[in-house]
Amino acid sequence: MQPSLGPFSHVYSTVGNIGSIAQFPCTDSSYTILVFGRGSTLFLSGAFSFQVLYGCISVNGFLFTSGRFNASNFTTVSIPHGHLPASFSICNELSTEEVHIERIQSRLREFVNDSKGILPFIEEYQPVAILLVKLEMDIVSRFVKQQSQYLLNIFSRVGTQLGPNLFCMNAAESGEGNNVNSSWSVKNVESLQMLEDSYRDVLLRIGKVLETESCCVIQTVGNKGVGKSTMCRYLLNSLNSRSTPEICKVFLLDLDPSFSNSYFFGSNNIAVDSDSFLKLAELLIQRFIDYESASESSGEKCVLIVNTPGWIEDLGYDLMLKIINSVKPNILVCIDKIGNGINFEVPMHLQKITMRIRLNCEFPQLPPLGNSALLRNFLVIGYLAQTFRRFKPRLPSVGMGLRLSDTLASYRVPFRSISVYTHPEILHIEDHLILNVLNCSFVALCKVDDGFERCFERRPLLADNSLPSRLLLCRRGTDCADNGPSPNRNEKSLEGDGIIELNAGSADEMRTLPLRCIGFGLIRAINLERKLFYIITPVEQRKLGQVDVLALGHCLNTPELVFPTNPYTEAVPYLVELSNKNIGERHKKLFSPLRVITGAKRALHARLMQMGATQVTAHLQKRIRHN
Structure with a gap:
């Protein structure tokens, strides 16, 4: 059974929001309807799928427009605990002030018996957007949950439960924000909204660069786990669904070594062979430079987003400087965590192009998922x-x-x-x-x-x-x-600072x-x-x-x-x-099948090999003295 909040229950977002959100149960318990009032935002996690029936909704920066119900139009979401929830926000500028009641009723007719019960909410909080959520877990999430069920519950309840595997992480009206199993705290919601605001600032900076340049290159730097990949996804979503300031082609260079998508590096540790890692990165940068040259002649604008690994200490710092020198970004986004861990030290000559995002290490509070x-x-x-x-x-x-x-x-x-x-x-x-x-x-x-x-x-x-x-x-x-030569988008290369x-x-x-x-x-x-x-x-x-x-x-x-x-x-x-x-x-x-070799056997083998090498060395020394 779908846990229902009642036919007209409200889930209020009390922080940084002037609007509200209502959950409307459906006749089929495998669906639920969420109605977004003006200026409202909801943070959702779990395993579900959705489509927009009315209005416009931005999901982690990507803009979804409305249409008639189509069973093949669902977008699948799978966010286990330990990951930041997805941000669902009504797009006020694209949602019309004039509400088409007949259109809303026709699109809700096959899901609810009486759609008139929601009209008072629509009239009070217009413009509105209507989201249809399918509460069934997709087959991929189902398999992952099944295989890990004896290890941990990856879709455990965090926040307010809106469905079997659908959780709302907004601060609840009840004031139980300190209980992570019932709702999130006010500071958690504030930190998520501040993150989105900082992402929008980066988008505005990209727009300003594209007003005068045909290409904009953004590179992220920061320690492990500070949210570089999250920011890159948000920028990609926004740029691919909006014209900022005009239509442009967007590229992503993801330098995470463990799961290659272009060139096979073959290890999850850059230190194993940093020279080869840098060389493969150069090949990808050169491909973008070739495309940039062709686009510039045709008057087409393009954006490159570079996501970097979190190795920024010792040799990793030198490697990051080499990557920056090769990429030559227009915007360098440095994400720091205040009071926790090591932050990237930006060289003086890069300060002018650097944007800093400073995070509070205490928020948002996420339950740990694993190493x-x-x-x-x-x-x-x-x-x-x-x-x-x-x-x-x-x-x-x-x-x-x-x-x-x-x-x-x-x-x-x-x-x-x-x-x-x-x-x-x-x-x-x-x-x-x-x-x-x-x-x-x-x-x-x-x-x-x-x-x-x-x-x-x-x-x-x-x-x-x-x-x-x-x-x-x-x-x-x-x-x-x-x-070919080492990639160089400009004749001038960066100098100084090692x-x-x-x-x-x-x-x-x-x-x-x-x-x-x-x-x-x-x-x-x-x-x-x-x-x-x-x-x-x-x-x-x-x-x-x-x-x-x-x-x-x-x-x-x-x-x-x-x-x-x-x-x-x-x-x-x-x-x-x-x-x-x-x-x-x-x-x-x-x-012949491979046999399992325990750590004790490997240690014994290593000692025997070491003893053998010592005996060979002693034998050679004896022969030298004899000669």
Whole structure:
């Protein structure tokens, strides 16, 4: 049953709001209607979907206009606890003062028996906007919640409950703001509204730059967890749904290394290979510069938003200065947390282009969801669970769980059409073990970028042409395509304050290959007899034709929550057994399952290796003395 606030209950937003919001229950308990009065804002979290039936509503900066009900027009929202809620605000300037009562009644007719009960509220708080909310959890959120149910409840109640998985985080009239399970405090709401105000200030600054320039580049800097990605999403939403000050093309350069979308970096730690990380970033910047030059000649305006990692200490600070020197932003947005953590120290020569957003470290108060590794696992699970939407499998009966690994259709990829790339940190894996490592692994689906074909070589596993080939970076000095000069949008470069100039060079100066990332997938099984990989991925089939490399990253492991059982307590599941007993001894190791090695065994192995190295050194010293 939908928890109802009554046929005409109000959810008042008492801070920074002159309007109010009413919840109106529907005849079908899987829906509810929210009516926004003038100037009202609501902060929602949970798992639900929505569409606008009347007026205009801004959701995290993106403008949604109204239309007749259409079952395919729902926008899905999934915000687990620990994340900032979504801001739903009526757009007063686009909502008409004149209320079309007949239009409202016609659009509400199929959801409520008597729509006249809401007319007094509309007359008092016009202009209004009407939001239809579907309270059912989408299949992706359902799978993630199911897989993590023994770990934590990711959609637990925070604030006022408006539906089974719909929560309002505004300060309630009851004065119970100090109880996080009933409502949010006044200071929480104030902090969220101050955040939105600061985002709007950045948008105004972008508009001023575009009045005189054809291109505006905005870069965010700040420590981990200060909200750089949240701000970038808000700016993207606003710029893509509004003309500021005129229509322009918007680009995002996301330098988060753990989940590549353009080039495959292959690690969640920039310190593993900061030179290659910077080189891949340069390649993306150069692509934008090429587009900017073409747009300038055609009179088209463009905006680039650069989201940077949160590593700003020690070597990370030097790396950030290099990125700034390469990007050359018009606006540098520095997000600081007052009284908590380390903030980015902006060099003196960048102060003129810097906007500072200062956050109170105490608010908003969010219940913790987990560390960065757990958040990354949820991100991977949510990504793979999108496959349910693409294949639309038969849903299990009530009480039965969704199973990703053994119910969804998988793509069959022949060995001969694919190469295997392993990150330099795990390059030591021997050929006869590579398929065991790939089995049930989370891999990037890549292709070699145009112009870099001569930078690598393909070597068949075990010198067997029927097996996949390994993709290896050519040695230094090998003839390799030049990737062009270091990007420079202006002839003048930034100087001073210890900025190290970026040296132009070719791809053979990197430890990693410039692999274009098409998407990600899970290798569900490997059939050695039929020479096939079985891969589950949400990537569209028309794009999969470009994939010719399976890239295995460093510390980008398959979350155990993907599987119905814990894969680390037994042999890895879905290994194809050896049925042909006459296979050669050389290839039999390919069928051997990987064994679980405990930390104690690894420590013992390390001590033995160290003892062996010590004995070899002593033996060499003895030979030298003897000679």
